Amino acid sequence: MSKKSAEYQAVARKDITYRQWIWKEMKRNKVAYLMIAPYVLVFTLFTIVPVLLSFVISFTDFNMLQFPNFVGLENYINLFFADDIFLISAKNTLIFAVIVGPVSYLMSFLVAWFINELSPKIRSVVTLIFYAPAISGQVYMIWGTLFSADSQGWVNATLLETGIIESPISWFKDADYVMPLCIVVALWTSLGTSFLSFIAGLQGVDRSLYEAGAVDGVKNRWQELWYITLPSMKPQLMFGAIMAITNSFGFGGVVTALAGLPSVDYAAHTIMNHLEDYGGARYEIGYSSAIAVVLFLVMIGANTVVSKVISKVGS
Amino acid sequence: MAKLRTRKHKVVLSRSAGGDAGITFLLTILGIFMFLPMVYVISQSLKPLDELWMYPPRFIVKNPTLGNFKDLFTLMNDSWVPFSRYIFNTVFTSVGGTFGHLFIASMCAYALAKIKFPGGKAIFKTIRTSLMFHSTVTAITNFMLMSAFQMIDTYWAIIVPAWGYTLGLYLMKQFMDSSVPDTVLESARLDGASEIRTYWTIAMPMVKPAWLTLIIYSFQALWNAGASTYIYSEQLKSFNYAIGKITAGGIKRQGASAAATVLMMAVPILVFVISQSNIIETMGSSGMKD
Numbered sequence: 001m002s003k004k005s006a007e008y009q010a011v012a013r014k015d016i017t018y019r020q021w022i023w024k025e026m027k028r029n030k031v032a033y034l035m036i037a038p039y040v041l042v043f044t045l046f047t048i049v050p051v052l053l054s055f056v057i058s059f060t061d062f063n064m065l066q067f068p069n070f071v072g073l074e075n076y077i078n079l080f081f082a083d084d085i086f087l088i089s090a091k092n093t094l095i096f097a098v099i100v101g102p103v104s105y106l107m108s109f110l111v112a113w114f115i116n117e118l119s120p121k122i123r124s125v126v127t128l129i130f131y132a133p134a135i136s137g138q139v140y141m142i143w144g145t146l147f148s149a150d151s152q153g154w155v156n157a158t159l160l161e162t163g164i165i166e167s168p169i170s171w172f173k174d175a176d177y178v179m180p181l182c183i184v185v186a187l188w189t190s191l192g193t194s195f196l197s198f199i200a201g202l203q204g205v206d207r208s209l210y211e212a213g214a215v216d217g218v219k220n221r222w223q224e225l226w227y228i229t230l231p232s233m234k235p236q237l238m239f240g241a242i243m244a245i246t247n248s249f250g251f252g253g254v255v256t257a258l259a260g261l262p263s264v265d266y267a268a269h270t271i272m273n274h275l276e277d278y279g280g281a282r283y284e285i286g287y288s289s290a291i292a293v294v295l296f297l298v299m300i301g302a303n304t305v306v307s308k309v310i311s312k313v314g315s
Numbered sequence: 316m317a318k319l320r321t322r323k324h325k326v327v328l329s330r331s332a333g334g335d336a337g338i339t340f341l342l343t344i345l346g347i348f349m350f351l352p353m354v355y356v357i358s359q360s361l362k363p364l365d366e367l368w369m370y371p372p373r374f375i376v377k378n379p380t381l382g383n384f385k386d387l388f389t390l391m392n393d394s395w396v397p398f399s400r401y402i403f404n405t406v407f408t409s410v411g412g413t414f415g416h417l418f419i420a421s422m423c424a425y426a427l428a429k430i431k432f433p434g435g436k437a438i439f440k441t442i443r444t445s446l447m448f449h450s451t452v453t454a455i456t457n458f459m460l461m462s463a464f465q466m467i468d469t470y471w472a473i474i475v476p477a478w479g480y481t482l483g484l485y486l487m488k489q490f491m492d493s494s495v496p497d498t499v500l501e502s503a504r505l506d507g508a509s510e511i512r513t514y515w516t517i518a519m520p521m522v523k524p525a526w527l528t529l530i531i532y533s534f535q536a537l538w539n540a541g542a543s544t545y546i547y548s549e550q551l552k553s554f555n556y557a558i559g560k561i562t563a564g565g566i567k568r569q570g571a572s573a574a575a576t577v578l579m580m581a582v583p584i585l586v587f588v589i590s591q592s593n594i595i596e597t598m599g600s601s602g603m604k605d
Contacts, residue, residue, distance in 0.1 A: 031426075039479065129349055130346070136579070141576065152368075158371065188348070236601060242446055247449070250452075279454065295449075296448050
């Protein structure tokens with residue numbers, strides 16, 4: 001017997017069909033639908049409809065001025081076969097995501113784990129230090145000041161003084177440096193919601209499990225982490241992963257702010273920046289919708305795959 | 316006796332001095348990486364003019380002054396749209412967006428968490444899936460919809476989408492799942508209380524940490540909202556945007572700009588300091604089960 005039928009056993013009736021029963025249940029719970037209605041309405045209008053609309057528009061040549069024509073897969077074909085800059089941006093987005101996603105995830109977890117055993121007062125101070133860059137809005141612009149292109153910038157001045165370089169490096173305008181720097185800044189701002197979730201998850205692990213573990217022969221903190229802590233925190237690990245992946249694929253705002261749009265030689269141009277460029281600056285709505293759809297599918301795909309992997313951990 | 320010894324034994328075994336040293340070292344390095352830029356921001360904002368232009372630049376200010384903050388306020392006073400207007404815009408949209416969100420999201424979260432009805436699980440799964448993509452993906456179509464609703468260039472363009480903030484609903488629902496016991500609700504229902512009454516008088520007082528978390532998340536997003544693409548009129552723009560305009564005024568304004576950055580970051584940090592324990596408590600139930 002499947003789990004589902006067991007669940008419904010208590011209400012199973014022979015005199016009405018399943019459909020009639022659902023209808024009865026719906027009428028009985030009228031108030032529930034009433035309670036979810038306002039939120040679901042807003043959610044539908046500003047999240048679901050825009051996603052569906054993007055799919056539809058991505059098959060047209062809409063440009064805000066003329067009535068759109070259906071163009072089939074043309075936008076997608078152009079995107080993947082004619083738009084070299086899109087391919088650069090896809091490559092950059094992938095590099096960002098592959099580095100920033102896992103590194104920020106690990107960093108969030110390790111820091112949360114390290115500070116877990118500190119006293120509550122010290123822990124809250126350390127939490128603040130690590131979390132502050134994520135909530136302070138435009139504060140990451142300070143990286144632009146630190147790495148300013150002239151000798152007045154602190155990094156250039158220090159390197160010049162110590163004789164490591166002979167002339168100032170224009171960091172955010174140099175194709176060799178802009179990408180690694182943006183990655184560093186992204187990591188700097190990345191200890192956000194998942195970090196807090198990990199801190200809370202670690203504190204929620206049942207202490208008696210550790211004692212039981214010690215009796216069962218858990219020898220050191222690494223074994224404790226692997227056999228007790230991580231399995232008990234699986235839900236938080238899952239949530240944190242989704243936050244980290246979504247943010248790392250959505251990366252782009254920092255690039256525009258620090259390196260400009262487009263960045264030098266498109267060296268740090270992400271799909272998000274490409275979207276910004278076509279949707280915001282050029283009003284090619286059909287084409288930019290295709291970009292949005294690709295990004296949407298990539299994010300959902302990556303999240304689904306990673307969630308599946310994490311749900312297998314320890315089982 | 317034997318058990319006691321095992322416990323003591325465990326403490327010694329599981330915390331090797333080498334491990335402690337290694338962890339402290341790593342944590343310190345990471346902490347410095349996170350903290351130094353913040354120190355530099357504050358240091359810059361306190362530097363007098365001659366130190367801002369000193370070569371080589373000093374990391375830490377030598378003769379701290381509040382002159383930059385004074386300059387910032389002078390610049391604010393010179394703005395053709397009075398700064399009080401920008402502040403009003405940010406406060407108005409933050410309050411309207413945040414409280415609307417708190418109210419409709421918590422009501423929806425209650426129904427999804429505590430009432431079993433056909434479609435409830437599917438609706439929650441859909442909402443949860445939307446955590447998997449960044450809202451900027453839908454920015455363009457959102458813009459089109461808002462023009463269709465004639466919301467462009469009104470406060471509503473900022474306020475109404477904030478009501479539908481997904482993370483808030485998700486955290487509220489998870490917290491209700493774990494901290495509102497079904498038995499309490501059951502007895503209220505037996506006493507004849509309606510669902511709405513149960514939600515408002517019994518469930519809501521039990522989830523205060525989650526309220527606070529929703530308020531803070533929503534407030535942070537709205538406070539940090541810069542130049543919105545949905546707003547053209549100068550009179551309707553946000554405080555953050557206006558501050559950004561001052562700081563974009565070129566090198567002459569470097570001091571004032573650093574002061575503005577400090578001012579802008581002080582608010583969310585202060586709010587977090589006050590509410591940290593409640594947010595962490597809420598995050599305790601943030602986990603995702605499949």
